[in-house]
Amino acid sequence: MDLQDTPAEAAFRRGLRDWLGKVLPDLPPPPDPLDWPARRAYDTAWQRRLYDAGYAGVHWPREVGGQGATPAEYLIFLEETERAGAPYVGANFVGLLHAGPTIAAEGTAEQRRRWLPGILSGAEVWCQGFSEPGAGSDLAALRTRAVRDGDDYVVSGSKLWTSHAEVADWCELLVRTDPAAPRHRGISWLVLPMDAPGVTVRPLRTLMGTAEFAELFLDEVRVPVANRVGAENDGWRVTMVTLSFERGTAFAGEVVACRRALVELAGLARRNGVWEADPGLRRSLGLLAARFGALWRLVQWNVSEAQGGGVPGPGASVFKLCFSEARQELYDLAAAVLGSGALVLADGEGDDWTAQRLQGLSYTIAAGTSQIQRNIVAQRVLGLPKPGRA
């Protein structure tokens, strides 16, 4: 297999590199991470620039408004934007990386027309209303109910850990539409307008001090039946599509970021003498570099699978499990290199590393915990029996 750029890929890389070289020097500095409205404005303005330049939805098919790029070109896009220090996807994460792809795969032509352009241009921000108190790992236990009333569903219940809810326009929402059906069969996937009467958002503070996510309360909220993606009561299947994108491809750009961080960490270790003094640390850095190399291969696999068959397969959970654990090890290693400097956020050299380490604690929980990914890998990838079955 030839892993070098083809002439077309090399031209795509050059064009993107030139464009990034022109626009990035004029970009204002990123806003205060505690200020979500400012972060929304910043992230969506960047998305608009990508859109205007023809780089929004690089890997989405042309018929849904994307650029129809090959998997290799999408990976080049991730490499080059990261290398140049372009802004992270941020507030556009849910829309671009899993709600949009779900609508592209499962929505009607009208739904694609209604929602995909706003995601691509950065005009509209999305959040995800899946988890509830009592329905996190066991998502099929969800109780938020939707009762049909003419052309609307009337939705009541509550959601938890809804990232970016405070600044979102739309929410991919799971509701129970048939309480009498077996629990995986009575669920529907709706698009909730966040400004509808009866929607209340109550921000939750994280370890980092940011209001990254929120509780969502829904009190008799009217959602048009036309906002249902997939058939009524077929929402569990649509949810598996969303989770495959979320676990299989959404973190692809972060693998590039982690590979760069590893190189920076080796440099830091050399500068502060740890590199020479600690062969164990050198070995750990080398092993981690190999793991991130393997993770990049998994990214290539999942992206190709998504573009070939429309959706990444159960290997998405292999990636999610290995990536989130490797990322935590990377920042634990950074703490070992920094020593006591890693214990405080005090405007020092270690701040970014410490912030990333604290943030990374959530990576083995968000988008499904490591224990749940292990169960999925055991049963759906390796074909092992479910607990209690021979």
Ligand SMILES: Cc1cc2nc3c(=O)[nH]c(=O)nc-3n(C[C@H](O)[C@H](O)[C@H](O)COP(=O)(O)OP(=O)(O)OC[C@H]3O[C@@H](n4cnc5c(N)ncnc54)[C@H](O)[C@@H]3O)c2cc1C
């Ligand atoms: C940073 C962050 C952002 C998030 N953003 C969103 C969002 O935008 N939208 C959204 O809907 N949700 C979001 N979540 C919620 C996330 O999906 C859930 O936290 C996750 O699915 C775990 O559910 P839980 O918190 O209810 O834990 P629980 O399900 O209560 O699990 C507690 C522990 O028990 C373990 N456990 C549970 N069942 C099993 C089992 N069968 N076998 C083995 N171990 C098991 C779990 O692995 C875990 O360690 C976010 C979470 C985080 C941390």
